[in-house]
Amino acid sequence: MKPSQRLLVLLLSGTTALRGGGFFDTLDDKTRFDSDALGLHADLSFMTDATLYVPELPAQGLLISDDHVLFVPRLMTFFDVQMGDRLTLHTQVRADRGFDPGAAPDGEVRLDEYYLQARILRDDDLNVRVGKFGTAFGSWAKRSLSWNNPFVTAPMAYEDVLTISDQRIPLSVNQFVHRRDVSDKKNLWLPILWGPSYATGLSVSDRIDWVEYALEVKNASISSSPEVWDAAQVGFPTNPIVTGRVGLHPAPEWSLGTSVSHGAYLQHSTASSLPISSSVNDFTQTTWGIDAGYEHGRWQIWSELIGTRFEVPRVGALEAVSGFIEAKYKLTADLWTAFRWNQAAFGDVPGLDISWDRNGWRSDIALGWRLSENIQTKLQYSLGDKSGKEPEGNHLGALQVVIKF
Amino acid sequence: MKLTSALLLIFIAVHALIADGTVEGKLSVDLMKPSPSRPGYLPSPTKHPVLKPESAPAIVYLERDDGQYPRLKTNETAQIRQSGYQFHPSMVAIQTGAKVNFPNLDDEFHNVFSCSKAKHFDLGRFRKEEISSDVLFNKPGVVKIYCEIHQHMRCFVVVLDTPWFVKTDPEGKFSMKNIPAGDYWLRIFQPSERRIQERVTVMEGQTNTLNFTR
Numbered sequence: 074m075k076p077s078q079r080l081l082v083l084l085l086s087g088t089t090a091l092r093g094g095g096f097f098d099t100l101d102d103k104t105r106f107d108s109d110a111l112g113l114h115a116d117l118s119f120m121t122d123a124t125l126y127v128p129e130l131p132a133q134g135l136l137i138s139d140d141h142v143l144f145v146p147r148l149m150t151f152f153d154v155q156m157g158d159r160l161t162l163h164t165q166v167r168a169d170r171g172f173d174p175g176a177a178p179d180g181e182v183r184l185d186e187y188y189l190q191a192r193i194l195r196d197d198d199l200n201v202r203v204g205k206f207g208t209a210f211g212s213w214a215k216r217s218l219s220w221n222n223p224f225v226t227a228p229m230a231y232e233d234v235l236t237i238s239d240q241r242i243p244l245s246v247n248q249f250v251h252r253r254d255v256s257d258k259k260n261l262w263l264p265i266l267w268g269p270s271y272a273t274g275l276s277v278s279d280r281i282d283w284v285e286y287a288l289e290v291k292n293a294s295i296s297s298s299p300e301v302w303d304a305a306q307v308g309f310p311t312n313p314i315v316t317g318r319v320g321l322h323p324a325p326e327w328s329l330g331t332s333v334s335h336g337a338y339l340q341h342s343t344a345s346s347l348p349i350s351s352s353v354n355d356f357t358q359t360t361w362g363i364d365a366g367y368e369h370g371r372w373q374i375w376s377e378l379i380g381t382r383f384e385v386p387r388v389g390a391l392e393a394v395s396g397f398i399e400a401k402y403k404l405t406a407d408l409w410t411a412f413r414w415n416q417a418a419f420g421d422v423p424g425l426d427i428s429w430d431r432n433g434w435r436s437d438i439a440l441g442w443r444l445s446e447n448i449q450t451k452l453q454y455s456l457g458d459k460s461g462k463e464p465e466g467n468h469l470g471a472l473q474v475v476i477k478f
Numbered sequence: 479m480k481l482t483s484a485l486l487l488i489f490i491a492v493h494a495l496i497a498d499g500t501v502e503g504k505l506s507v508d509l510m511k512p513s514p515s516r517p518g519y520l521p522s523p524t525k526h527p528v529l530k531p532e533s534a535p536a537i538v539y540l541e542r543d544d545g546q547y548p549r550l551k552t553n554e555t556a557q558i559r560q561s562g563y564q565f566h567p568s569m570v571a572i573q574t575g576a577k578v579n580f581p582n583l584d585d586e587f588h589n590v591f592s593c594s595k596a597k598h599f600d601l602g603r604f605r606k607e608e609i610s611s612d613v614l615f616n617k618p619g620v621v622k623i624y625c626e627i628h629q630h631m632r633c634f635v636v637v638l639d640t641p642w643f644v645k646t647d648p649e650g651k652f653s654m655k656n657i658p659a660g661d662y663w664l665r666i667f668q669p670s671e672r673r674i675q676e677r678v679t680v681m682e683g684q685t686n687t688l689n690f691t692r
Contacts, residue, residue, distance in 0.1 A: 102511060325587045325603075325606075326587075326603075368587065369602075369603055369604075369605075370602040370603060370604065371602045372603075405600075406592075406593075406599045406600040407598055407600075443593060444593070445593045446593050
């Protein structure tokens with residue numbers, strides 16, 4: 074047994090031993106500061122997960138591994154400060170093997186999220202947020218952390234790598250079309266949305282009875298990679314990316330939403346490779362989405378349909394549609410099962426009778442076990458297929474243990 | 479014959495009252511611990527304001543060494559409401575075998591669940607005034623109950639084999655009457671989850687007064 078597999082077994086047996094105790098409650102108490110007199114509440118909290126991926130190579134999605142087994146431990150540290158009843162500070166620091174599993178094999182520590190949020194009116198939910206935080210687009214970002222995600226991986230729309238790049242400009246249409254016949258270059262190419270997209274910016278959100286909305290301006294497109302999310306490192310563009318979502322809750326069972334995002338997606342380093350008299354601001358990603366959720370009793374169902382259009386230099390406008398429907402069913406008090414169907418389809422390259430990327434589908438099935446209010450484990454199997462040459466691996470197995478405290 | 483039976487019953491009842499003792503006292507009731515943290519997420523906006531949790535009483539109970547107890551109530555069903563995004567009451571004591579009902583009085587979903595050793599259950603998402611299943615508590619122990627959607631919400635169900643238990647009043651006073659004479663452990667479960675115990679001997683017709691200060 075490899076050391077990584079041994080560590081996972083140790084973690085599994087350790088978490089089983091901890092499930093009944095008040096260990097996490099005690100730890101939670103010790104990492105909190107409350108002062109009603111000062112109106113200050115500070116809380117240091119943690120979530121840790123350990124995941125064993127067993128992909129067929131080349132691995133699906135944003136899993137970056139040349140090995141048939143990849144072990145990814147992750148520690149997320151959250152620091153929340155509530156100042157009075159209107160001001161909140163939130164930070165999330167992660168230590169892991171990369172934002173996407175395997176992206177930093179030797180490990181790294183990142184400040185993934187930080188923001189200050191102010192509630193403008195005392196009796197209203199109108200909030201203004203400034204900092205680096207998850208996108209308002211769609212409904213998946215809100216449940217993307219491993220404790221809330223019934224699966225180990227993200228839906229295909231949030232992690233399936235397209236042949237679009239924000240760093241490499243195609244020199245010709247033929248060169249671009251060739252990309253669909255080679256394996257995904259995960260360090261250069263983009264998905265429609267990159268995970269929860271923790272880009273930097275400002276947002277306004279509110280909830281009025283059964284309607285909610287959020288509008289944000291950020292430094293990076295929703296498809297952009299984690300390397301360009303932090304404006305403190307890469308700066309803020311003159312033409313920020315605008316994203317918004319309007320959500321409806323007509324009944325407790327239902328949540329419906331529609332989202333739009335528009336803005337330039339190319340990195341500034343590509344400026345010298347662009348056609349003469351064009352700039353990075355001329356090449357945009359426009360994305361729209363609808364999402365619907367239903368929950369009642371033991372069922373939770375989510376679905377999203379996302380359409381996107383990339384303006385690609387020397388190629389033209391490229392369109393794609395990706396969607397998923399996901400259902401979670403609680404079998405017992407402790408066990409749940411989940412199923413997700415993902416599908417993606419691509420339009421033709423302008424002037425050619427060929428789709429610009431490979432159409433594909435993926436089905437994910439998961440079994441989860443909540444050992445306590447602090448510990449859960451998940452087992453996932455994914456089967457997918459794409460048309461065309463050099464398809465990625467069809468199979469993926471994953472086992473994950475998540476602890477929060 | 480009927481008159482004789484009635485007189486016999488009255489005699490037994492009067493004898494029982496005289497033979498039984500009373501245990502009463504006062505204690506300093508601890509506060510509940512702050513809500514467990516919710517890593518990574520701030521509370522999601524709710525349709526109505528979240529009320530402050532009510533102060534929970536302590537549970538005082540008497541246990542025998544032999545663990546043999548009479549069942550004084552049958553088909554007992556307690557109720558814990560969810561309203562203002564809090565559980566009311568936040569502390570309930572029941573005898574083993576009793577049920578608890580969890581009506582939702584809020585306009586939004588709640589999802590009541592517990593992973594405690596004494597009881598695992600998950601009622602799923604249910605809406606206002608929707609009838610949810612009664613939960614049977616058939617093992618003694620402390621059951622911590624949460625809402626999966628609103629993580630600040632929690633309450634306790636203290637499941638006891640003994641039928642001799644009371645909640646303290648807001649001043650921390652308690653009184654248990656009609657306790658059969660004998661030796662007991664008087665045990666206290668505080669909202670802070672701290673436990674206190676003391677040996678007590680109940681004498682016929684007498685009152686034991688115990689005070690617990692910090």
